[in-house]
Amino acid sequence: MNIVSEIVKQSYPIDEISSVNAATFKKNYLSKKKPVLIKGMANQWGATKKWDFDFLSNLNDVKDVYLLSDNFIQDDNRYKSASFKEYILQLKNAEKNNTTVKDYLTTLDIFKFYPHLKEDIDFSLFEKHTKENVVNAWIGPPNTISGFHADTANNVYAQIKGRKMFIICSTAFNKTMYPSKKHIYGAVASNVDINNFDASKYPEFKNNKFISVVLEPGDVLYVPQNWWHYVQALDYSISISNFGYTKKELYTLILKERIMQSLHKRGYYKPNNCFCCEKQ
Template sequence: MDFLDEILSKSKKIEETTNFDSNNFKKFYLNKNKPVVLKGYGHDWAAKEKWTLDFLADLEVESPVSLEIGANNQKETNFVRENLKTYIESIIKNEYRDKKDIAYLTLFNIFDRFPHLKDDVDLSILTKFTKRNNIYAWIGPEGTITGLHYDSLNNLLAQVMGRKLVVLVAPKDNKNMYISDKFELGATSSEVDINNYDESKHPKFKEVKFFSVVLRPGDVLFIPKKWWHYVKSLDTSISISNFGAFLPDILFTQTFESFLYSLHCRGYYKKGNCTCHRVVDGKVLSKFN
């Protein structure tokens, strides 16, 4: 059954603030591993006005991008390669309205492809404290879903266009989250599919304490590392995520993850059980190539 409505009916509101002082953010949220909505933090960003679908479609991209089909965290891994302009034009034409599994551009290295767009956003409330930052764009039509998972790094999720629903679960509820064995670089997924919940398989999930928020353009959500989250686009949506790493994250967490990923790509670790590879006509394809 779809468990989302029940989750929302009993979820608590995530704290909001309009105090964008970086030291305040560090003291009360970053240091305490506490989520917060920076309400309107990106309201004056150039991206909020400039980044329309038409604007992105007109950017020159010679190589294709990877599109996830459905929520790969809990379902069978499925992705395709397509030109960015072609994909965005398909959203504009509303070609995904009646499709069950929607194509979703995730973890798109937008500033690697288009460095001139960096000036359109300001993520310094976090980046002034971090040593390394990986910034990605998420672009998709209404109904795209990222299933329950947590990231190994702190994340600023900024809403540029459209609305997104985010459900959070604290790390203290790990015992009720049914951690998946599926390999995902930089993240850990839950077996629980919120939109196809099976209580007989995951009964303890109903004991979880949920938090939720609907992000609107200009809102930024701080998701501390290892906080579970589920994300659903309520409209055609453009978002960016900044995954910020401190020195210990770089030396230990990311070094270990890179080692596991290297083993995985060579078939020595969780071969065939991941969100990054699929087999087509006997050939192994990678989402990242």
């Protein structure tokens, strides 16, 4: 049973501000692990002004990008390799002709391939408080889904094109988010699929307190470290996420995660019980 609309209906609105400086952002939100929507923060970014499928299709091609479909977190789907340009042209044609595309481009290290595009974004509000940042692009059609999961890093998420809906849940509800025991690098997945919900398996899930928000182009969302979130694209969309780590986390959190990932790849930690190997 799909309960997305039911969860949205019972959700609380997110705190929304129109502007904030780096010091206030840290004091009121980052330090308190409090989610916030910064409305229109990215409106003046070059990315928001320029990036669309026409713009991206004119970039040099990249052959080794990977696509997913459906719900990566709870569904059993597999990566597909693709050409960046061919995929963007597929999206462009689908949007123009109102046809269907299911695949989406996830966690693309876009500045590795196109370093000049760094000039088109500005995460300084966040990066003044971090030592290392991992910035990825998310590009795809409507109705793509990232099911409930909790990233181990703080995440500042900018919507560049189209709209996306987030449903967020606090760490206070960790137990009744029914965490998966599967290994996933840099995150914890929930066993709950709200698009195919089974109340008999997860009887307390609906009692959790949820926050929901729809991001429009130019909006920036802060999702605190370890907070659960579900993401669904409402339109053809382009998004940029920035996972930030403090100096302390470089030698604690990241080091630990890299060791566990290395052990996993060698078959010493949760072999064949993961969201990576079975989807290669």
